Amino acid sequence: NAGVMQNPRHLVRRRGQEARLRCSPMKGHSHVYWYRQLPEEGLKFMVYLQKENIIDESGMPKERFSAEFPKEGPSILRIQQVVRGDSAAYFCASSPALGARATEAFFGQGTRLTVV
């Protein structure tokens, strides 16, 4: 049973380009969470999704950021028109269907986005 898979591991984008980060949850997990980690900081919650549904996006910036988790395929975190401040590590976690409780989340290795 493969763990949570994120790709790419490292992504470099120029200011103004789009960044697409992918996350394949563990087999059997239907809940996906995205977190952002700025240098020297803990993780900050961005969004919580189930298949075809955004459950909680209270941590997402209001502009340029979007997330989806389609019926088939990985979850995608999309950042349009990236700026230097978007440079961070983005972590995806998944958990089985245990209602709303974000416990026992399993994390991917993260995507490190660098905006130049």
Added chain:
Amino acid sequence: AQSVTQLDSHVSVSEGTPVLLRCNYSSSYSPSLFWYVQHPNKGLQLLLKYTSAATLVKGINGFEAEFKKSETSFHLTKPSAHMSDAAEYFCVVSDRSSNYQLIWGAGTKLIIKP
């Protein structure tokens, strides 16, 4: 509102000596508390969790933590540090006030001296 404070950004200990990583939390409800470890360039791994059962929780790699409600603390300890313990450790709280989302501390870097 929930919050987590990790009191030390860096902790340095010699190999073979005890480890103490401090964590204080605030929560209006019965919280769940977690410690995660992040090795360099790796993902996050759950070390241990407290979810209202025994207050002394044992985790992987010889780590344990004690939930002390009166002190609102959940400090992480290990009797004898190993070089492979060098990593960043995050204390995390979750309760129903935030719909059980995980609220993260800023992390403590553990440095092991030979």
